[in-house]
Amino acid sequence: MLTMDDVLLPPPGIGEVIDFRAMFGDNRPIEMEIGAGKGGFLLNRARALPDTGFLGIEWANKICRYAADRMVRWGVTNVRLMRADAGHLVAHSLPAECVTILHIYHPDPWPKKRHHKRRLIQPGFIAAAVNVLVPGGRIAIQTDHADYFEQIRQVVAGEPRLIEVPFDVPEAGVQEGRVSTNYEIKYLREGREIYQLAVMKQP
Ligand SMILES: C[S@@+](CC[C@H](N)C(=O)[O-])C[C@H]1O[C@@H](n2cnc3c(N)ncnc32)[C@H](O)[C@@H]1O
Known part of the structure; x- marks a missing residue:
């Protein structure tokens, strides 16, 4: 039976690099979500794509445990969660070219x-994120914050290894099996505009 210890993993130590093959027992494609929150997106996407491995990074301990507990209750075996600072983890603890899609939904806007x-999406972070993407891999970003979105567009435009693709076409691999995040549901109910970039x- 799936337990919290199977899902909620300790973050890598200094100098340690995550071994996804050991984590999932095979060479499956890996998607990551940064700032996974209560895990609503991960739960549903992982159930829709059972042959993909998912790693969710969440800084807030209580929320991270809540998300992990949801995976246990639903018996979702292809998700792992780590309580860690995603900026540090992406820069120092991932092998090159290991992630097919990096999902970043409603990162804290620090208005x-x-x-x-303090915003996550800065040139150094995006450069590190591109290093860990497989060639042809994607980053999907969504925010309700117009000013942060403008910054995100500029940062992404400054990274020569990235090209913009439509967020919502199946070939971009972002929308397939896509489900709303907890914040997305809340903000759409409030009638807020949502900005997306892939x-x-x-x-
Ligand atoms: C506004 S919430 C969005 C949660 C979820 N993505 C959603 O759309 O429902 C942002 C989340 O990112 C987490 N977070 C912020 N900075 C982070 C970091 N550097 N590393 C990991 N998680 C972070 C916060 O703790 C929070 O749970």
């Missing part, structure tokens, strides 16, 4: 100008 430096690493 005050003096806090903008980019592909040049094959």
